[in-house]
Each structure stands twice: as structure tokens, then as C-alpha cells.
């Protein structure tokens with residue numbers, strides 16, 4: 001298996017959605033937000049939403065492709081949060097009508113509040129929005145390649161990198177020099193999932209060296 005890091009094009013959007021939606025599908029937040037799971041209708045909704053924001057300023061979509069099969073096995077969405085981005089009110093996103101809107105709002109609100117509390121709105125930083133490996137292809141190095149793309153940029157720019165880690169992502173991020181700076185719990189029982197989701201805001205200062 002030969003893995004290759006590529007920039008995504010709009011034509012890759014369905015694959016991008018396919019990878020990240022399947023990677024997160026079993027997690028408690030997704031079970032709360034999407035009681036019906038990843039239906040074809042929901043996947044189509046995500047594709048349309050991603051296409052609308054495909055050319056958003058300072059956003060980069062990357063994929064790791066298996067050169068032997070051309071299959072996408074990992075994807076990432078990176079952004080550079082600068083003064084313009086941090087002081088622009090985000091356009092309200094359409095909510096999936098068959099999803100649990102309260103759960104979605106509680107989750108995205110928690111994540112956004114944590115990021116602004118940690119990073120503020122004054123300084124520029126790199127931000128990992130999405131990192132996902134296709135189920136069945138974990139531990140082959142895709143996550144590492146996608147993470148390195150952004151942390152290399154941050155090192156070159158001399159900037160911090162921010163991300164909000166799921167419990168499974170944390171070990172990878174720690175290997176790359178990220179530290180937990182804030183933790184938050186979201187009780188999902190009001191949304192029909194009797195679990196508490198634990199998320200960690202992690203920050204990595206710029207470095208001269210990267211793990212290989």
C-alpha cells in the first residue's frame with residue numbers, strides 16, 4: 001500500500017463526506033445528533049453543504065489516497081484563523097431537518113466557545129477542523145500525514161495550532177506536540193444517548209522539529 005497526500009477538488013466531495021461521516025458514525029455525539037444514522041439523504045445533504053463552502057477563504061481540504069486502489073482513506077479540513085476570519089460572523093449553517101437540532105447546537109456551541117476561550121480573537125493560528133480515517137484503515141499512517149501537513153505550515157509560519165480532540169485522537173496529537181489546555185464534557189442524555197462526551201482543546205506551539 002502506497003499512501004499519497006493530495007489536495008481535494010470539488011469532484012472529491014462525496015468521497016470526503018463518505019470518509020468523515022463513516023469515521024464519526026459510531027461516536028456518541030453522532031448518535032445523538034443523527035438518530036437515523038448516515039442515511040443516503042443525510043450524506044447528500046453533507047455533500048451539498050461542503051460544496052457550498054468548498055472555496056471558503058483560508059480553508060484547505062486534503063486527502064490521503066491509496067495509490068494502488070485510488071481509494072480515499074483519510075481526510076482533513078484545515079483553516080488559517082486570521083484577523084479577518086476571527087472577526088467575520090459565520091454564516092448560519094442549515095441544520096439537517098431529520099437530525100437532532102438541539103444536540104447539534106449544543107455540540108457545535110461547546111466546541112466554538114472552547115476555541116474562542118482558548119485562542120481568543122486577536123492572534124492568528126492554524127486550526128484542524130476535521131481529521132478522519134476511513135474505518136478499517138486506521139493505524140496505517142493517514143492521520144499522521146494529514147496532521148503533518150498543517151503542523152508543517154504552522155512551524156513555517158511560527159504559529160500555534162489548535163484542535164478539539166476526540167478521545168481516540170488524543171494520542172496522535174500528543175505525539176505531535178499538542179497539549180491539552182482545556183477539557184469539557186457534554187452530557188448527551190437529554191438527546192437520547194446516556195453517555196457523556198469528553199472533548200479536549202489542544203494547542204501546539206510552533207516547533208523546529210517534527211516526529212518522523
Ligand SMILES: CC(C)(COP(=O)(O)OP(=O)(O)OC[C@H]1O[C@@H](n2cnc3c(N)ncnc32)[C@H](O)[C@@H]1OP(=O)(O)O)[C@@H](O)C(=O)NCCC(=O)NCCS
Pocket residue numbers: 023024074130131132133134137138139140141142143144145163164165166167168169171172173175
Ligand atoms: C484519530 C484518527 C484520525 C487517527 O487516524 P489514523 O490514520 O489511524 O492515525 P495514524 O495511523 O497516522 O496513527 C499515528 C499514531 O497515532 C496514534 N494512534 C492513532 N490511533 C490510535 C488509537 N486508536 N489508539 C492509540 N493510539 C493511536 C499511534 O501512536 C499511531 O502510531 P502507531 O500506529 O505507529 O502506534 C482515526 O482513528 C479516526 O478517524 N478516528 C475517528 C474520528 C476521530 O475521532 N477523529 C479525530 C477528530 S479530533
